[in-house]
Amino acid sequence: MPWKKTQLTVILIGETGVGKTAFLSLLYNVCAGVPLEEWAPVHLEANEAGGSKSGSQTLGPMMYTIPCENGSTLRILDTPGLADTRGVEKDEEHKAAIAEYIKNHTETIDAVIILANGTNARLGVATQYTLSMISGMFPHSLVDNIGFVFTMVANIFSFNFESLSLPQELRNARHWKMDNPLAQWLKYQEAKKKDPPVDEEDLDEMYETVSKGYRKTFTHLIDLFTWLDDRQVQPTKEINELYEMTMTIESSISNVVSRLEQTETRRAALIALKAQIAEQNQIKNINAKYREIISKADWVHEPTKAHNTLCVAGGCYSNCHLACNLPFTPDRGKLANCFAFQNGSPRCHVCGHEPADHQHYRSRWVQAMRQEVITDKAARARFKSAKTASEDLEVMKQEMEKTIRSYEEAIRKDQEQLGALCLRYSHLALSGSFAGVISSTIRVLKMRLEDMKRKGQSKDAQDRMSGNIKILEKKLHIIREVEKKREAGDGIVKRLGGVAQSVVKGVLRV
Ligand SMILES: [Zn+2]
Ligand SMILES: [Zn+2]
Ligand SMILES: [Zn+2]
Secondary structure (H helix, E strand, C coil), rough: CCCCCCCEEEEECCCCCCCHHHHHHHHHHHCCCCCCCCCCCCCCCCCCCCCCCHCCCCCEEEEEEECCCCCEEEEEEEECCCCCCCHHHHHHHHHHHHHHHHCCCCCCCCCEEEEEECCCCCCCHHHHHHHHHHHHHHHHHHHCCCCCCEECCHHHHHCCCCCCHCCCHCHHHEEECCCCCCCHHHHHHHHHHCCCCCHHHHHHHHHHHHHHHHHHHHHHHHHHHHHHHHHCCCECCCHHHHHHHHHHHHHHHHHHHHHHHHHHHHHHHHHHHHHHHHHHHHHHHCCCCEEEEEEEEEEEEEEEEEEEEEECCCCCCCCCEECCCCCCCCCCCHHHHHHHHHHHHCCCCCCCCCCCHEEEEEEEEEEEEEEEEEHHHHHHHHHHHHHHHHHHHHHHHHHHHHHHHHHHHHHHHHHHHHHHHHHHHHHHHHCCCCCHHHHHHHHHHHHHHHHHHHHCCCCCHHHHHHHHHHHHHHHHHHHHHHHHHHHHHHHHHHHHHHHHHHHHHHHHHH
8 A cells, every 4th residue: 555655754752661672573574575475583682771781781773674565664763661660860871763764864753652551451651651751852843743552452351451550741651552462473483383283173263363363463553553544644753852951951950050059058068157257256256355344442642731650661652640749760679659650569560560660650551443455365365366366267168148149140140041942842842841751750760769679679770760759859840830830920010001001091081
């Protein structure tokens, strides 16, 4: 049956265990017009991630060119599975490889075919993960070019798939149910060669089953090819654009993440700095009174009209007999007759010193107050060093605050840029929002983690998975923040727009 197109290019996506290799083999045989009797498995190295082959090596994307009987060419771009058991990092490599391969090998595609096991009611975790990846990788313009082929569906009763388990954007996608007759055919071939020979009737029954399956599959494939032939050819430019946008968004997110982390580090340092400043200020305050002014009383002579007997013993300053009634005498010996020594006492009644320590003066002892400045040198040193330290710290603090402000400014700019990118992305991608891709990835990764726990996979692998989930949650948080800000911004613009409109209306009414 001739096609309108001379070439069909199909991106084939499918996980381990959905029979991708067998499906490729089937396409090869059917397209080449090989009659059932001559069917042979074609050794195509299909990518089945996590399969025996990929355990040690990564199979990259691969384009298979299948020459068709009708003169057209079917090109199948087989992709590595996007739910690599070796980890999420591998999936990123696969995504990059697929985008790169598409960019280098084809300018247009006709369809994306997703192979899934149709006997399961719900998509396997791996397939769900793959679909969320696909939703993020392919542009919305491709929505009519995406189809599902459910494999292993022997008859309508064994088709269990609930389309509700598909992501919203893919629920209306066309799907075909198939049971690849190739495996049965090969079994039949083996049975024919058996020695002793298999019962003729059994062989006949096998042949009947296989050819019935073949006819059914053939009809489905013709339908699939017709659908492919009717698809509007899609440029792959947008796939590349989307991939590059994703990379830009990713690097923009990681910019924000690292700036946030650096800002946090500096904020913590600033808090420590403030504590140090407070400490130095306290030291400064405690030692601020290193200079103490003390009042000292000095004993001095105050002139008097009469003469007095004063004690001149060191430190005594006693006015032992004011207005002494003895005649003024410079002879200390005569002072033994002073009232202070009455009754021949050898010591002064008032101060207890000997007469020789006394003398007549026309003055008396009085205390004169004098202020004296005392400097506590150790305290002064502490004050000075605390002052210097807190001044230095203050400079550091201001520098730090400046840095933090510049980081915050940079983050704000990054967020703005990120917001704009996400908006553009949401217009282009099948999945709609970038946050949607991340949150569905998180959801599926959590399921994968549960799966790992059930299967008792290594603690190490589980930790890596949890780590990846945490990173994604961080990313999601950042994206959500950005979206919130953008929406708030849009809201303001809209409200302002509304105000402007009502103003204009008001003016017009006037
Ligand atoms: Zn005395
Ligand atoms: Zn006297
Ligand atoms: Zn005395």
